[in-house]
Amino acid sequence: MATQPSEGDGEEPTDVERRNADVCTVVGAVEAVGSKWKLIVLNDLRGGEKRFNELKRSTGASSYTLSRVLDGLETEGFVENRKELASPVASYYSLTEKGGDLCPVFDALDEWGTDWLE
Amino acid sequence: MATQPSEGDGEEPTDVERRNADVCTVVGAVEAVGSKWKLIVLNDLRGGEKRFNELKRSTGASSYTLSRVLDGLETEGFVENRKELASPVASYYSLTEKGGDLCPVFDALDEWGTDWLE
């Protein structure tokens, strides 16, 4: 999408528009999941379904934070929730397809981390 | 709270250590570069050397923010800075090897974004 000066407008599209046209996907992705906790939780769910307190323990997030992060991830379609209303309620979280498709990102991060973090 | 009556040695490593041992690389990577601006700036530098105000325009960060982000990235070894002390000072930023090795991450993000963000 070249920003062709199509109409007589003659107006350079300016920063914002250029940015949007320019770098949408990565920046979009970063803004969608570019928060520490979201990434950590998503990565943690690659192992498969987990329940709330499991996630809490393995990620180290507080109930409060975890709850909100999961909430966000769910409404954004990254994870889905399955509840078992048995005796003591049990709710399980897992990646949706959209969330699972982030795996390559985590693989890349993992590989990078292996090279540079130890 | 759980100062476990440890038998012998404090072998229970406590949450923090468990976490570190568990998920080091990805979480480490996320904690190293897992901030919105760092990711955006790094991604922006994939195109090659850029100067301060260029980055400012293309990323949309304020001088203040950009300055601090670049500062961090530089001391952490992700980018390097080259200054030309000519007339009006010009300083160029580019990825180091460490930073460049993050490209696969951005490629993955880009691909993901292409699939899910449009």
Added chain:
DNA sequence: CGGCATCCTTGGAGATACTG
């Protein structure tokens, strides 16, 4: 041009306590 210093607002996130 590059980039600190300063002020100020916001929200991210921990600790704690409470409910279904």
Added chain:
DNA sequence: CAGTATCTCCAAGGATGCCG
């Protein structure tokens, strides 16, 4: 067990101004 409700604290980050 799985959350929600507060309260609080601090860092992130925008706006603005100044200066080499």
